[in-house]
Amino acid sequence: MVRLLRPFGRVVTYTRWLHLFMAVVWPAMWIFVDEAWAFASVLPLAAAGLVPGMRVVEGVQARLLLTGHRPDDATMDIVVAPSATWADRARTVVWLEARLVIGSCVAMLTVQLPVLAIDLMNAARGGRQGDGSYVRLAGDHWWYGLLSPLPLLLLAAVVVGSGQLITRLALRLLGPSAAERLGALEERTEQLLERNRIARELHDSIGHALTVAVVQAGAARAANSAEFTDRALTAIEETGRAALEDLERVLGVLREADRPVSSRPTLTDADRLLASARASGAEVGAEFTGPLETVPGAVSREGYRILQEALTNVLRHAGEVPTLVHVAVADGALTLDVRNPLPDDRAAPGRGSGLRGIRERAALLGGRAHTGPDGAGDWQVRVELPLG
Structure with a gap:
């Protein structure tokens, strides 16, 4: 009833x-x-x-x-x-x-x-x-x-x-109608892809800043040196400021704000990443070959984020170890190679969201990525992205 x-x-x-x-x-x-x-x-x-x-x-x-x-x-x-x-x-x-x-x-x-x-x-x-x-x-x-x-x-x-x-x-x-359903599905797919991209942006940028801050703070406490502490605070400030800029840009996209926001960094800004990693105690050697300024914007921006995540992983999981970065532009492709000694207690390849994000970024651009031990006792992140 x-x-x-x-x-x-x-x-x-x-x-x-x-x-x-x-x-x-x-x-x-x-x-x-x-x-x-x-x-x-x-x-x-x-x-x-x-x-x-x-x-x-x-x-x-x-x-x-x-x-x-x-x-x-x-x-x-x-x-x-x-x-x-x-x-x-x-x-x-x-x-x-x-x-x-x-x-x-x-x-x-x-x-x-x-x-x-x-x-x-x-x-x-x-x-x-x-x-x-x-x-x-x-x-x-x-x-x-x-x-x-x-x-x-x-x-x-x-x-x-x-x-x-x-x-x-x-x-x-x-x-x-069928055409309208297809259009709605395509729009929904674009929204999901954009959300996924924003999530990767936040993970890479904020994760890198927090990792640098944690490493620098721990090193400053262990060093017990006023000069080292001053350098550490400077590195934390610069990295935090860059992370705030990235956060402001992403929030502007989410809010669809009319005001301009900072442009996304590219590989031409890679010196900022290297300086941040070196200030954290890592010995980073870098080699750049080929005209980076000719790399298309989308490829250069994703390459920057991939390099950022690779260096973040070095600081987070390996610590202050010698790291070699090689970025090359040749034969219609951009190649990024980051190597560092693999600690004994980290013999298995990582399975975190950062490495998955690297592979996803490479796949979206039609490239390929390899992350894991290289057989010689080093951890390697190697990514190849087509320029076309």
Whole structure:
């Protein structure tokens, strides 16, 4: 019983009922002129369905009254956009005509079923029927009173059932086409890729800054030297400032701010990374060959982040060890190679999100990455990125 009564406690049940009544307004206007003209109203209604903007009007109504969603919701159940193809226009025409037919039937039953219930009660008491009733009762019998609740129960079923029916039709006829579903899927994919890229940016930039800060603070405490502590604080300040710039830029993207934000660093700014790693105590030797300034922006920016993550891993997992960085631009490719001695207690390749991020960055640019021991006792991060 509770399940049967539950729909009548929901606002959307009555808004669907109202939505069907609104469909009868148009032919009802013609009834005041001539009843025959009411049937001719389907022709201008069909013509209206061919107007692209009619799909927007019907979509807004359907979202508000049939589903309870706001018109600006991101849901793709019911589209609020002009008809882009003739197939969309045809579906809108079918929707308008179906809504008119169902709405007319529901409006008639909404009026006639209560009238029938009253007629049954009058007939049970020996009274006469009203002139507006479509159903004529034979005689006056007492048991008509037992039947009087049935029209009201039928009306309740009509209200709930017609609302569910018109909602299903709306999802079918006003829902997205195959092309619109594909476009929404592509947009969603782009959003997920952008979120993944931002997550990698934050991991690389903030992770590097925190690693440098932790290493520098620990080294300054162990050195117990005012001069070394001053250098460590300077390195922490510079690295933290760079991380704040990256954070501000990423937050600007997330907020879609109109104000300009700092541009993403490229491999031409690699000296900043090397200086930060050296200030942390690592012995970093660097060799750059080829024209770095000719590397395309996207490749250079991702190369910077890959080099940043590789140096962060050295500081985090290997400590103050000699590290060799080789960056080469030749034969239409950018090659980054970072090597450092592998501690005895870190013989197995790492499986953290940083190394996975390096491989993902390389794959997105059509390149390849190798991370792990090189067989000679060193840990190697080698990435090759095409310049095309």
